[in-house]
Amino acid sequence: MQKDNNTCNKKKTENNTEKRNSCFSWRENELRTRRSTSAQRRPQPQQKHIEMMHCLTRFSRVGHPVFTSRCRLLHAITIDKYPELLEHCIQTKSLKHGKMIHQHLLKNDSNYYNGNRNYFVLEKITRFYLICDRLGLARNVFDEIPEPTVILWNLMIRAYAWNGPFEASLDLYSQMLVSGVIPSKYTFPFVLKACSGLSAIEPGKMIHSHALRLGLDSDVYVSTALLDLYAKCGDLARAENVFYGMQCRDIVAWNAMIAGFSAHGFFDDMMRLFGDMQEAGISPNSSTIVTMLPAVAQASGLSHGKEIHGYSVRRGFSKAVMVGTGLVDMYGKCGCISYARTIFDLLGVKNEVTWSAMIGAYVASDQMREALILFDHMLLEESSRSPPLVALCCALRACTKLIDLTNGRRIHGCILKSGFLSDLMVSNTSLSMYAKCGILDDAAMFFQEMNPVDRVSYGAMISGCVQNGNSLQALDTFRKMQLSGIDPDEATMLALLPACSHLASLKYGACTHGYSVIRGFVADTSICNALIDMYAKCGKVKTAREVFNRMHKRDIISWNSMIAGYGIHGLGSDALALFGELRNTGLMPDGITFISLLIACTHSGLVAEGKYWFDSMVREFQIIPRVDHCICMVDLLGRAGLLREARSFIDKMPCMPNVHVWSALLAACKIHKDVELAEEAAKRIHSLGPESSGNFVLLSNIYSCAGRWEDAASIRITQSNQGFKKRPGCSWVEINGVIHAFTGGDNSHPQSEQIYKKLKELLTETKKLGYEAVPGVVFQDVEEEEKEHILVYHSEKLAIAFATISLSPSQPIFVTKNLRVCGDCHDVIKYITLVTKREITVRDTSRFHHFKDGVCSCGDFW
Template identity: 45%
Template sequence: MIKAFRRGFLPSQVPYRNLNGNDNSGVIVYFKFRSFISIGVEERMESCIELKSVKQFHAHILVSGLHKNTQLATKLVIMYTKLRGLADARLIFDQMYDPPLFLWNILIKENSSKEALALYNRMRQAGVQPDHFTFPLVLKACGKLSDLQTGKAIHYHIVRSGLESHVFVGNALIDMYAKCGCVDDARQVFDKMSDRYRDVVSWTAMISGYARTEHAEEALILFHQMQLQNVMPDSVTMACVISACGNLGDLEQGKLIHSQINMNQLDSDIVITTALVDMYAKCGDVDIANQLFEKMSRKDVVTWNAMLAGYAKNGQANEAIMLFNRMQLSNAMPNLISTVNLLSACAHLGAVEQGMGVHTCIIKRGFESSLVVGTALIDMYAKCRSIDIARLLFEKMSGRNVVSWSAMIAGYVQNGLASDALVLFEQMQLEHMKPNSVTMVSVLSACAHLAALEEGKRIHHYIVRNGLELDTSVKNCLVDMYAKCGSIDIARNLFDKMSKRDVISWNAMIAGYGMHGHGEDALALFNQMLEARIKPNHITFVSVLSACSHAGLVDLGRKYFSSMSREYHISPSMKHYVCMVDLFGRAGNLEEAGNVIKSMPLEPDIGVWGAMLGACRIHSNIQLGEYAAKKLFNLEPEDAGYYVLISNIYAAAGKWDDVAKVRELMKFKMLKKTPGCSWIEANNKIHTFLSGDKSHPQSEKIYAMLVTLIEKIEKAGYVPDTNFVLHDVEEKVKKRMLYSHSEKLAIAFGLININSVMPIRITKNLRVCGDCHNASKFISKIVQREIIVRDANRFHHFKNGFCSCGDFW
């Protein structure tokens, strides 16, 4: 009979006769036959190597009625699982009366994370006690899903089962909490583990948890402790530590770890080398990253993506595009991440045409439906100043998530459309999409751009209510927002309350003091930063030098500029040279400003020549102004602002023929002057005014208030300075034009509509003119109100007839 079965006969086709020749006693022989058959099936199952073969034997077993045999059913589940026939394995498993524990564990391991947790719940309901193999599997599923609530419930089950001290379970708990972003809970589990039970996996799980978060410095501290405990790190540990160095931007520490890797001969490991490429790129040393990349004999798609991301993040977009072309010719086929990195490179380059080419490839490959790719496309088009295309893609997206909303809001802010960003944020809330810290950073930036203090306060309350104020980046933006909205005291109060400050926190506060003309406070804070052992970066020095410029601290500015390279090994960038030209130029040291330009190792850009032209405007230096203007016309021939500046220099000197020539040139080039514009926030709305504006619903009241104000301040000693009317017209007309400047209209509106105990806060798109500056001082004294004006350069706090800038701006 067994031979017959092996020849392919079904049991029903095999004739058999009982031993006594009596048909009624054949049941014993039948059961003996079934035992023989089951042995034969097991032997044949062991030789199955294809899913099709297992299904054929499964059919034989069903026909023969052997499917109720627990041993055979278990073997079938195992075979199906090995060959990825999970649906069939699950079907057999679900029909089993009392599956053994190891079979539960196999299915939990092989199924999706959601299905694994469902199986775990069913297992507990069936009264099956999980073991030290079960718990790590379901904790891993929680980590993948970032399901902290279920993870904590499983932790409770572990404690009750007495398996918390088991090393496998402990390691899985650490990993789960770390992947759910709860590194403090992970650390508690880690600290409870006995030293003798902690293995390299325990240490690596904890280091990895820290490396992925803003606590990356803790990863390096823990790595040092691991070495003191004589626990030998493996390649995964080293990759995590390198990742921590990259996230911290700590190149020095990264190089030390690299040397350890070389000493331990781990440099041939593709995971470690890829991590090194990523670390060097994140730390800004793209050359070394590229050297390591080129030396690698084997590269996978992750390696290529690391190098692509490095080029993109460091602004080397052309190199990224060339590398992507090489990648397409290699064995590593570009994936979604590769595409996202390439779009990021196009965004950095502002290369909308290349970006459109990538977009075409995305459509051909069918990647367009991916949320990640769609969000990257929105970001690319927004950064390439194609905000309308970005919005069109955003509207077409199905299943938009918080990342896509955040990208669109950030795009509006980047394109100077702060009001649209706030409108979109309101729409996001109406659609019940919960924002995250990234969203709030952009929303706060929009408030800062508009100097919308009341809106900023409302957003601040929202952040607190939703527990988003714990994020350091959000706290930094709150400091920046309040500083840019004129509330420097609130900004400082928030800064002082921060439990953890990074270099961005210090930079935001120093820059805030600089904008408000508090140069000495900015420099005092810089010294506190050094005492706190926070290493300044290039942005810190931009803020420090800018503060010196606004406060007229020439000698200190010169000192800090020279200390950059000498003490902190920071090579001056273009922005630093702009600050120095501005510093000397504002102070009237035009010759020294010119010497800075001559000594620059870089070719001066529009920022440098713009600062020089602005200084010539302040100090009426026509000859040097003309030279700077010519440079600017060559570099940026379509920017009307520079033509206006040189025209103003001519007008101030009464050279009306030259003014006419500049205006004719602008007309020929079809360039239009940016009109002076001031805006003020009142009753949760932004009100905008242009010079001579009569479009506001309250225009009659505003102009009536202006007449009253002018009469009062003239009695107090104000004399209109018609030199700031840059038109060749009669004196009466010049005065009339001065009276209706946009900031004066905004002040009058504020006096009508804003509570008398509140300061009047105004923002202007251009530099405040000398006459409006003088008039604002008189108005502040007459009406006994503080008037805060943020112009294109800095803040002016007018109070009791004085300005915080000391008439130096």
């Protein structure tokens, strides 16, 4: 019987949407007719259950015990004692004795089950189970009562609205209407709460109409529940209608309306209402403050946050753990980490949310070491409890940002110990940590073993692939995501687009753009920013500008991406013009704007402009130069041949020069063949370490150029001894949507023979026009012929030869390289454009080189 009932109830819940639609067509005039037939409509006890009760009765008819106030079974009782005893159990919440009475009733009183049941006692038992939080048992008894009172219906609806499943609450409300019972003013707050929990606004609207018909909508509890439902569901206009229609608004109503504005990001409305509330003579309470703080944090409304903080202190709320935690979170998200920490330290009582909020605040403020220190502190102070899930996730994110695999593994261990790995958010955070810490194979294995996975898991994997330089794997993961039936969202596209940018794959980039249009993602500023970057890096700077022009709303990243896009194409004047437009918008440039602008000036040789804007950055925009800006300046001056000025700039830098500053100078020395300064730069790099293989190569090549072969060889030996390997050059070209990659001297391509044949032909033709292998870029004192042989096999030459035989003569060639293009290749490509009458574009790590009619857009200045 119970099982049958449960199955029946389960089915009822599963079909609740259908039922809701049917029951909510309830009309007031149907109510009276249904009421008269309600007894027939209620489920009758099943035969099986009756037989079981008879059986129990036969076995245990041994008298009726009763227990005293000391809860001991003493002597026999009669039926009329049940209500009194049950009431006692309700008052004392004594589950054991209440159950005993229930069992006794089932065993010994067949009168209850032979058609003359005392349903008053069953109602008491239902109430008893509800008060003891035994909702399932309460439901079983409740279902035996043919005509429960409206009070009992309300108690059952309330129990489901508080404990869930919310569907059951709505389901019971429907049954109540069908059985002909008229809801009371107590019914609506509970059933509306269940609607809120389900975000079920349409059923909520129908229930609203029921309350209206019964004239109960003016009740302050009913109207507050209605406004709370509308506010939670984001229908703030409807919520305001209810709110302003209320004759009497208590603090709960004000708080519900404020919570609606807060939860949906209507910061200004929320603050306005906070003021109105006080003007109306209602003093905000701690719930008001707790509700408001997340919206303040989201809007970074620090000044308002401080006002609310002051108010909380004056009212004595700030010491309450929930208010204090809200303040920690608000200050953390507004960038005032020291305020957050002070409040955290002063809080007498901290709960797990407080710890998590403070650790999260450090992560949000880019203070990862402090986040991990506090996490360890928490482990010590709260050693009796397992660490909270959110704090674990925050600490793991700190490790991810630090690329700290050791601590990441340790925290992952804590997660395994706590048994949280089944939580999808935790496993996604762990996946992201492994992927971003560079152990992509482990991350891929972890991902494969994850069950279930969601779009965040795929996003983490795609992003991890891109950040580890494996963009092809990122595209492959995206393909698998589509096959799995999980729909990508904006974040997925934002992870994927850099893969297209990195590969310079216009085909995939354009597909991603098309997909984003279909899904309506292009309304998102971040998506457009990523599209600008993608088109610019795929060689389509005009398309990038079209995306930029069509944007409805641009943020500073939009402008920075476009300025950087012009920069890598050597369009310094366009970058400066766009920067001028930016100044007219009133949007404040940031540090990255100036890095992009300085790079654009560097690639176009606009030295005076670069120097002017560097000074202006400090003077006009009060941006303190970071080491990244200084690297740009050394690059700008050095490439222009102003080596002494670059050297002097380093001395005057407002921050300590790092390896990259000296590397920029070393690169400039290579271009302008200044061996003496190069040696100083190399020494500085050596003292700062760790060095990169690029610097060994640069210095070695400088010595080679100067004919100092022994020094060049010595550098190479040092490089080898210190375990630095030269990063292999790799170039690739996309032909009909397939990416073909080549390394130096590569003969693995299926068309390798034809490629080398074509390259030989091209070189023969270029030599007729005057091409000679450029000396000085080969690191050894080798014979000229052999030097030429080494250069022949550079990856960009192989990619160009392959593109020449794969594309029709009218099609331009676009090659991408993972290092800077070498001087000899740069020279020979110019000749190849003369021989083939083709346009060739090479994107290296620094910029674009557009070759046409024997000339490169970089003006041989890169």
